[in-house]
Structure formats: structure tokens, C-alpha cells
Amino acid sequence: xxxxxxxxxxxxxxxxxxxxxxxxxxxxxxxxxxxxxxxxxxxxxxxxxxxxxxxxxxxxxxxxxxxxxxxxxxxxxxxxxxxxxxxxxxxxxxxxxxxxxxxxxxxxxxxxxxxxxxxxxxxxxxxxxxxxxxxxxxxxxxxxxxxxxxxxxxxxxxxxxxxxxxxxxxxxxxxxxxxxxxxxxx
Ligand SMILES: Cc1cc2nc3c(=O)[nH]c(=O)nc-3n(C[C@H](O)[C@H](O)[C@H](O)COP(=O)(O)O)c2cc1C
Numbered sequence: 001x002x003x004x005x006x007x008x009x010x011x012x013x014x015x016x017x018x019x020x021x022x023x024x025x026x027x028x029x030x031x032x033x034x035x036x037x038x039x040x041x042x043x044x045x046x047x048x049x050x051x052x053x054x055x056x057x058x059x060x061x062x063x064x065x066x067x068x069x070x071x072x073x074x075x076x077x078x079x080x081x082x083x084x085x086x087x088x089x090x091x092x093x094x095x096x097x098x099x100x101x102x103x104x105x106x107x108x109x110x111x112x113x114x115x116x117x118x119x120x121x122x123x124x125x126x127x128x129x130x131x132x133x134x135x136x137x138x139x140x141x142x143x144x145x146x147x148x149x150x151x152x153x154x155x156x157x158x159x160x161x162x163x164x165x166x167x168x169x170x171x172x173x174x175x176x177x178x179x180x181x182x183x184x185x186x
Pocket of ligand 1: 015016064065068113114155
């Protein structure tokens with residue numbers, strides 16, 4: 001199973017992420033958790049989140065880039081869900097806990113900035129590889145496999161045909177992930 005963690009603080013104003021989400025919604029084996037719909041009060045049910053991740057071989061984090069990182073509720077989700085004694089650390093008996101070890105993580109992010117803006121000489125000064133670092137290292141710390149990110153640049157300037165192409169590309173990417181055998185099946 002593939003669990004898609006969706007975090008858009010302004011879903012009714014979304015054009016790009018909404019189109020991408022609608023393009024994958026009916027994929028068999030895909031489970032979507034819309035964080036802002038589930039937790040409008042920011043009271044995250046960590047056990048429910050952990051149970052969803054435990055059942056998945058791939059986790060997708062889909063969100064718009066907001067101030068060069070994840071929207072606030074997704075940052076809180078990392079804090080609450082990737083807890084000591086579950087994602088890392090030890091249980092009360094002293095056994096190491098690595099609940100996510102070997103699972104795959106796909107970062108699916110949209111940006112307002114164009115690809116050329118995410119270069120050392122561009123106005124954002126940093127590449128997307130650099131911007132990804134905190135999320136990538138969080139994944140690696142928890143033993144997740146970091147997949148090549150799925151980035152949609154210049155998201156609010158895409159024409160309708162460009163957005164449709166991006167949405168179909170996202171669907172193909174997630175379908176390929178769903179077709180990837182889990183470690184137990186290999
Ligand atoms: C509060 C806020 C912060 C943003 N910060 C960034 C940013 O740091 N870098 C960037 O490229 N775009 C930034 N944007 C633009 C969004 O990433 C862009 O509008 C979004 O990816 C488009 O997707 P959507 O149609 O699903 O909202 C920001 C937008 C908002 C509202």
C-alpha cells in the first residue's frame with residue numbers, strides 16, 4: 001500500500017496540488033491522508049498516523065513549498081508521528097525501534113519559483129537538493145529510502161495543458177511506486 005500525506009493549508013485556493021491529487025485519487029492501493037482536513041485544530045492523532053505508515057511500503061509527502069519548507073501542520077506531523085520509541089530510539093524494554101526501516105519515501109512538492117530560480121545564481125540562491133535536506137535527513141534518520149523527489153516548478157503559472165501533463169506524470173510516478181514490490185514480496 002502507498003500512503004499519501006497531503007498537506008495544503010489553503011486547499012480551496014489550490015490549483016496545482018488539487019489537480020495532482022485528483023489525478024491519483026482513484027489509484028487502487030493508494031490511501032490519502034489529508035492532514036488539514038483531518039486535523040483542522042492541529043491535534044494530530046499520532047497513533048492513527050503511525051498505523052497508516054506501518055501498513056505502507058511507500059509514503060508520499062505532497063505539499064506546496066511554503067517559505068522553503070513544509071506547511072506548519074506537516075512540520076507538526078513529523079514531530080508527533082516520527083516519535084521516539086517508534087520511528088527511532090528504544091522501547092521501554094530497551095529494544096531499538098525502527099518502525100519505518102526500509103520503507104520508501106517520495107517527496108512530491110510544488111513550487112512557485114521556476115527551476116532556474118532554484119540555482120546558486122538564481123534569486124532563491126539554493127538548489128532543490130539543498131532545500132530538501134531537512135526532509136531528506138529526517139527520512140534517512142528513520143531508515144526510510146529517499147526516492148528521487150517529484151517536483152512541479154512554477155506551479156501557479158502552468159497553463160491548463162501543462163498542468164494536465166504534470167498531473168498525468170504524477171499519476172504515472174505513483175502507479176510505478178504501486179507496482180514496485182514491497183521488501184516482503186521481493
Ligand atoms: C505562504 C506561502 C509561502 C510560499 N513560499 C514559497 C517558497 O518558499 N518558494 C516557492 O517557490 N514558492 C512559494 N510559494 C508559492 C507556492 O509554492 C505555490 O503557489 C504552490 O506550489 C502552488 O500550488 P497550489 O496551486 O496547489 O497552491 C508560497 C506560497 C505561499 C502562499
